[in-house]
Amino acid sequence: ETGVTQTPRHLVMGMTNKKSLKCEQHLGHNAMYWYKQSAKKPLELMFVYSLEERVENNSVPSRFSPECPNSSHLFLHLHTLQPEDSALYLCASSLSAGNTEAFFGQGTRLTVV
Amino acid sequence: QKEVEQNSGPLSVPEGAIASLNCTYSDRGSQSFFWYRQYSGKSPELIMFIYSNGDKEDGRFTAQLNKASQYVSLLIRDSQPSDSATYLCAAPAYSGAGSYQLTFGKGTKLSVIP
Numbered sequence: 001e002t003g004v005t006q007t008p009r010h011l012v013m014g015m016t017n018k019k020s021l022k023c024e025q026h027l028g029h030n031a032m033y034w035y036k037q038s039a040k041k042p043l044e045l046m047f048v049y050s051l052e053e054r055v056e057n058n059s060v061p062s063r064f065s066p067e068c069p070n071s072s073h074l075f076l077h078l079h080t081l082q083p084e085d086s087a088l089y090l091c092a093s094s095l096s097a098g099n100t101e102a103f104f105g106q107g108t109r110l111t112v113v
Numbered sequence: 114q115k116e117v118e119q120n121s122g123p124l125s126v127p128e129g130a131i132a133s134l135n136c137t138y139s140d141r142g143s144q145s146f147f148w149y150r151q152y153s154g155k156s157p158e159l160i161m162f163i164y165s166n167g168d169k170e171d172g173r174f175t176a177q178l179n180k181a182s183q184y185v186s187l188l189i190r191d192s193q194p195s196d197s198a199t200y201l202c203a204a205p206a207y208s209g210a211g212s213y214q215l216t217f218g219k220g221t222k223l224s225v226i227p
Contacts, residue, residue: 033215043157043201043217056214090156098205098213101147104156 003027006091006105013081014113021076021108023091031097032074034066035090037107043090049074050097081112119202119218127226132189134221136202139183146178146185149201151220157201161187192225199223 004025013019025032034046048056049068063085065077074091088109092102116139126132138146145164149157163169163176163185175188185204189196199220205213 040219042219045214045216048214056208088156094215098208098215100145101159101162102203102215103159107156 004091004093004103004105006089006108008108009106010109010111012111012113013078015081015083017081018077018079020078021089021091021110023074023076023105025072025074025091025093025103025105027093027103029093029095029103030071031094032068032071033092033094033102034064034074034076035092035104037088037090039087047076048097055097078110081110083112086111117202117204117206117216117218119200119221121219122222123224124221125224125226126192128192128194130192132192132196132223132225134187134189134200134202134223135184136186136218137184138202138204138206138216140204140206140216141180141183142207143204145205146176147203147215148174148176148185148187149203149217151199151201153198189223192223194225194227197223197225 007022031050036044046060047066052068067075088107090107091105094100094102118137148161150160151157161176163178169176173190177186199222201220202218206216208214
């Protein structure tokens with residue numbers, strides 16, 4: 001248990017569905033992240049929030065929409081996804097953005113059908 | 114593009130041997146380096162970090178950093194089957210406007226053979 005909790009752990013959704021992934025951290029960290037991990041690919045950083053402000057958006061398609069209402073919670077809203085978006089989505093947090101160790105949640109295994 | 118490079122493996126070692134995992138990075142400004150272990154189907158967990166040139170030991174794990182050559186390595190002594198996992202190297206890379214991005218390598222898959 002790293003102090004970063006993600007729900008749901010598994011999600012199957014159709015291409016026309018709308019769903020949201022939730023992440024919560026209890027570590028008092030100021031930065032939170034969404035990563036995507038596809039098979040045989042490195043971890044891909046999607047979004048970075050520092051003190052609830054988005055500081056990085058690595059050219060992620062608009063069908064992924066993040067929300068950070070406070071420093072402890074992070075959401076990833078999903079709509080009209082494609083089958084190639086099927087992956088493990090990992091949330092992480094760190095004391096400050098990018099230059100300290102990140103602690104990961106257990107991930108959400110997403111399958112788009 | 115700031116990169117972190119690792120040999121994807123698989124690296125196979127017999128039980129009890131030393132496993133050596135290597136990583137190179139391109140951003141000379143990187144000051145801290147992290148090793149994560151990821152079991153199949155699980156999320157990455159931090160096992161070591163190193164900031165200074167030289168060696169850092171923690172139990173069976175030793176991280177080695179050479180900033181001049183821009184490489185960092187992880188040695189696992191007395192390897193156990195439970196060490197079988199993918200090991201990810203990570204380093205912060207400056208991404209502009211005063212912000213850093215923790216950049217991960219592709220990971221090296223380690224198999225420890227009983």
